[in-house]
Amino acid sequence: MVNMSLEELRHFFEAEFPQASKDFLIEGHDGTDFVLRLPVDDRHLRPGGTVSGPTIFALADVAIYLAILSRIGPVALAVTTSASIDFLRKPEQGRDLLARVRLLKLGRVLAVADALVFSDGLEEPVARVSMTYSIPPAR
Amino acid sequence: MVNMSLEELRHFFEAEFPQASKDFLIEGHDGTDFVLRLPVDDRHLRPGGTVSGPTIFALADVAIYLAILSRIGPVALAVTTSASIDFLRKPEQGRDLLARVRLLKLGRVLAVADALVFSDGLEEPVARVSMTYSIPPAR
């Protein structure tokens, strides 16, 4: 099994997704989960100070993509084919968001993972997300 | 049942969501569906010229929110509680995206709808999205 180091993953992310890579910090595997951080700033906020749904979706999408790549190597063309998301609580204002990813299946053509999203430092999740990625054949 | 006119809906959208309302055009009900247009520009594109998943998610989210409000009146605090999305095809470059919404249930506390997203002028959908919104009690 291919494994990308944290350094390789960060270089790949910056080279292939220069814009998105400015928004997120790759924290890497913590033993159980793969962790991606979103330093929340004004661009992500809705009226009322809460982080928007599409921003939480984007955080989970990138986190799961990078978690898969950390295992299969740099496959820029892997694409999300489906996702389901439950919004559980309002994110706490003034705290970063963390997505914690579990890989559930790494198949030949499909990879499935889920993630819990937390306000940094709090125990109750803000959102639950699961996604399927399609892996291109020429891997 | 409360019904907001297209004019009322546009005013509400601009007043409550000044930023988002610049990104979308409310086309309104076409007899069957409620339609929202995303004039695609460079901000929405990923490397390769395709519209990003979170942008398609945001289009469907706003479209379903406005479709619900067009029926229950201006409830700014309705929030998405869950969503599922299937990405079916790459959006065609250089075309706007249209979300076409069907309301499936307008209950006391929950509203459920689904949407198909199309590249303008094409028949095969780019994405299928379903969402549940929680309606605040003081409606």
Added chain:
Amino acid sequence: MVNMSLEELRHFFEAEFPQASKDFLIEGHDGTDFVLRLPVDDRHLRPGGTVSGPTIFALADVAIYLAILSRIGPVALAVTTSASIDFLRKPEQGRDLLARVRLLKLGRVLAVADALVFSDGLEEPVARVSMTYSIPPAR
């Protein structure tokens, strides 16, 4: 594109799924949708006289499977890879259930469809279901 006639589809269903085929009636395409009927009897009922969630799930699963096969030919090994379902209303007692399927994508390896489930004769759907099927390569 391969197309199975209603007669071919029924024979295939009875030969490959002798048990399930006793529970369902294939009504076929009605111009827009592919329709499968569940003649409801006591086995499907929960306390209170309502049809159980897993029964509604099974109805949609079989309906979508047969709708796909009606287009790609008799592929017994197509399998459900993911599903999302919204339960919208209680089914009406004493009425059959109908699943009405729309095919959204027939790809090389994945097929995606959604279905609305109705109590026969009523206009408001009981459930909304979307599913992805994996198509085996040797097709």
Added chain:
Amino acid sequence: MVNMSLEELRHFFEAEFPQASKDFLIEGHDGTDFVLRLPVDDRHLRPGGTVSGPTIFALADVAIYLAILSRIGPVALAVTTSASIDFLRKPEQGRDLLARVRLLKLGRVLAVADALVFSDGLEEPVARVSMTYSIPPAR
């Protein structure tokens, strides 16, 4: 917070769902998760010896329902409002299925949980399921 003992939960399950309670064994909380066992027998099998999708759906549905009730007390009328499921691998023949439930939110009107389903003794999950339950107001 109300907590039902394992004994109370089993009595409630047998009294309210006499049929379903014969199919499942409540193992209870194992420290992290709430666990429900399905002793697999011929009724659950599809041609080829695999457990059917609707049976896995039913296992997760009952497991999540009981996990919620173990926390909020005997609310027979809680109903599933939505679910998403990913089928990851074929269950291994000749092994029971276990659903392991995590409660993610216990709100006033909605409860959200997810579950992983395993073939007993194996480490890789057979399915991932998330569900939302509506809690009746008179609780």
